[in-house]
Amino acid sequence: MKTKVLVLGANGAIAQHVIASLTTKENIELTLFARDVNHIKQFTASAKIIEGDVLNANDLNEAIKDQDIVYANLSGAVDKMAKEIVVAMDTNDVKRLIFVTSLGIYKEVVSKFGEWNEMMIGSDLVPYRKAADIIEKSDLDYTVVRPSWLTNNDETDYETTQKGEPFKGTEVARKAVAAYITDIIENPRKDVNASVGVNKPSVYGDKPAFY
Template identity: 40%
Template sequence: MKILILGAAGQISKMVTELILTETDHDLVLYGRNLSSRISVKDPTREVIIEGDFNDQDKLKKALIGVDIAYLNDMSSPAVTQSIVKAMEDSGVNYLIGANVLGIYNEVAGAFGRWNANMVGSATHSYLAAAEALEQSSLDYVILRLTWLYNQKDNEDYDLTQKGEPFIGAQVTREAVARLIMTIIHEPVQYAKTSLGVSEPNTD
């Protein structure tokens, strides 16, 4: 299998890259701006770096050659998401996992929901539009609606909620998100066409 990491210099992207290299024999295409100065290749037989803009259709299609699953580390831009969707549909690559934020469907109740809405602010509309670009596409997508992130080695615990269910949980580790992405890569059919709220158990 070949996995494309879009935004490969992000923290979660780096964790996913490490897990793929250590736990699988999958190949990797690492895509993003100025990557050669931001990441290092550990296994040149399995990793390829392509430096490019997310709106560059030619570069994206080059990166998508032979790819089975893509992961997008940041869905804050509807235009970028639409560009990636177009490149994937044109290239016949059908599966995209995208990192989004909680609250785009007004699914977070109570004081925490009000605080989160205030913190994310008007950017919520962009995250929602990016999610809708995936939901309206022909792709088998997984949207990960992530609560507030932190790092904690070996803490890979997560809970999932479906679209239409109340979001529960105020935080989750990047390590847990990386583990979830690995689970989706291993079981893509089970998760296809879902929008998942991702949080740490017992943090509501």
């Protein structure tokens, strides 16, 4: 039996790496959801595509119905989106959620890198923290993913940290974050009810190398 996976925010760069990986898996049935589907038309032959808005309850319920896993890679009012996703998943009895946020939402980034990160994006993290809180208080089988500063490097090396552990790594490739998310989708009992930092190993400077 195929695992039905819904990708919310399918236009995103990380999401597109995940989608490209999953389209090669015979045991995965993909549904892609985006406000503008023009950037995902290349997947028409291998996935069902839905144009819609996560904040529209009808659109969201129709997409989530009968899915096994929901993977959300969103931007904007992510706290409001998280609330709507939790409600729709509960309504449709779908339990497994993977939700991408950001490093720094728990002020878990240490040393000078933490100070730099807070200076750069501290005020932008509020909705991501609210989204994580909403998800963590739900009855879903969730994984909150907290990537470091993102690069477009063609590499898949990553290491992870759990909530409550210091976050050190200053960067990670989008392709590497996608590799981690793909692994969770293929192994859905991994990192259940966890908030997981994802970074490139052995890159522990005061800020990302590209700054």
